[in-house]
Amino acid sequence: MLIDSHCHLDFDVLSSDLPGVITRMREADVVGCVTISTWVKEYALLEKIAQTQENVWFSIGTHPCNVAEEPDVQASELIDLSAHEKCVAIGEAGLDYFHNPESSDLQKTSFRQHISAARQTGLPLIIHARKADEDIEAILREESEQGAFPFVLHCFSSGAQLAKTGLELGGYLSFSGIVTFNSAKEILEIAKACPSDRILVETDAPYLAPTPHRGKPNQPAYVRHTSDFLANARGIESSEFDRLTTENFFQLFAKASLE
Numbered sequence: 001m002l003i004d005s006h007c008h009l010d011f012d013v014l015s016s017d018l019p020g021v022i023t024r025m026r027e028a029d030v031v032g033c034v035t036i037s038t039w040v041k042e043y044a045l046l047e048k049i050a051q052t053q054e055n056v057w058f059s060i061g062t063h064p065c066n067v068a069e070e071p072d073v074q075a076s077e078l079i080d081l082s083a084h085e086k087c088v089a090i091g092e093a094g095l096d097y098f099h100n101p102e103s104s105d106l107q108k109t110s111f112r113q114h115i116s117a118a119r120q121t122g123l124p125l126i127i128h129a130r131k132a133d134e135d136i137e138a139i140l141r142e143e144s145e146q147g148a149f150p151f152v153l154h155c156f157s158s159g160a161q162l163a164k165t166g167l168e169l170g171g172y173l174s175f176s177g178i179v180t181f182n183s184a185k186e187i188l189e190i191a192k193a194c195p196s197d198r199i200l201v202e203t204d205a206p207y208l209a210p211t212p213h214r215g216k217p218n219q220p221a222y223v224r225h226t227s228d229f230l231a232n233a234r235g236i237e238s239s240e241f242d243r244l245t246t247e248n249f250f251q252l253f254a255k256a257s258l259e
C-alpha cells in the first residue's frame with residue numbers, strides 16, 4: 001500500500017469528480033492522501049473534503065504564490081485551525097521566486113510564521129521551494145537554531161545543496177512525477193541517494209502527472225507510477241519501497257492514522 005503525501009483535492013479538476021478520484025486511488029492500492037492547503041481562507045472546503053473521505057487528511061497554510069493576497073496569516077491562527085483531528089500538517093508555505101519574485105519579502109515573513117506554527121504544534125511543515133534555494137536554506141538554518149521543527153521539502157526540484165541541508169536538519173524529501181521525466185536527471189540522482197528513512201512520494205495533483213500520463217491532469221492514483229519508477233531506480237522491490245515510504249509517512253505525519 002501507498003500514501004500520496006501531497007495533492008490538491010480542492011482544485012476544480014479533482015473536486016468536480018471527487019468520488020471517482022477516491023475510487024481510482026483505492027483501486028491503485030493508494031490507501032490515503034493529504035490534501036494540501038494553498039489558502040487559509042479555504043479551510044472550510046478542505047475540512048469538508050477530509051471529513052467526508054476516509055483516510056484523507058488535510059493541512060493548513062498559505063502557498064507562497066498566494067501570500068500577496070493573504071499576507072497576514074499568523075502562527076497563532078495556523079495553530080488554532082490545525083487543532084482539527086484530520087489536520088495533520090502546516091503549509092504548504094515557502095518561497096517561489098519563479099512565479100512571484102515581487103512578493104519575496106512577504107513570502108519570507110509568512111514562511112517564518114508557518115515555521116513557528118510547525119515548531120509549536122509539532123506538525124510537519126510542507127515546504128514549497130522554487131528558484132529560491134539559498135534563501136530557503138538560510139531561513140531553515142536560522143529557524144532551526146531557534147528550535148527544531150519537522151518538515152518536508154515537497155515536490156523536490158531544488159539543487160543538491162538544499163537536499164543536503166534539509167536532510168542534515170532532520171527534514172524529509174518528497175518526490176513527485178518530475179523524477180519520471182527524462183529532463184530531470186539531477187533530481188533523480190538526488191532521489192536515488194536519499195536515505196531510506198527520509199524519502200516520501202507524492203503526486204502534487206492535479207499538476208505534474210508522471211510518465212505515462214504526462215500532460216494529463218494528475219490524480220492520487222498515479223503516485224503508483226512515481227513510486228514504482230523510484231523503486232526500480234533505487235534497485236529495490238516495489239513492495240519494499242511501498243513499505244518504507246508508507247512507514248516514513250506515518251513517522252513524519254504522526255497525527256495521521258488509518259481509519
Ligand SMILES: [Zn+2]
Nearest residue numbers: 092128154155
Ligand atoms: Zn508546492
Ligand SMILES: [Zn+2]
Nearest residue numbers: 006036092204
Ligand atoms: Zn502543492
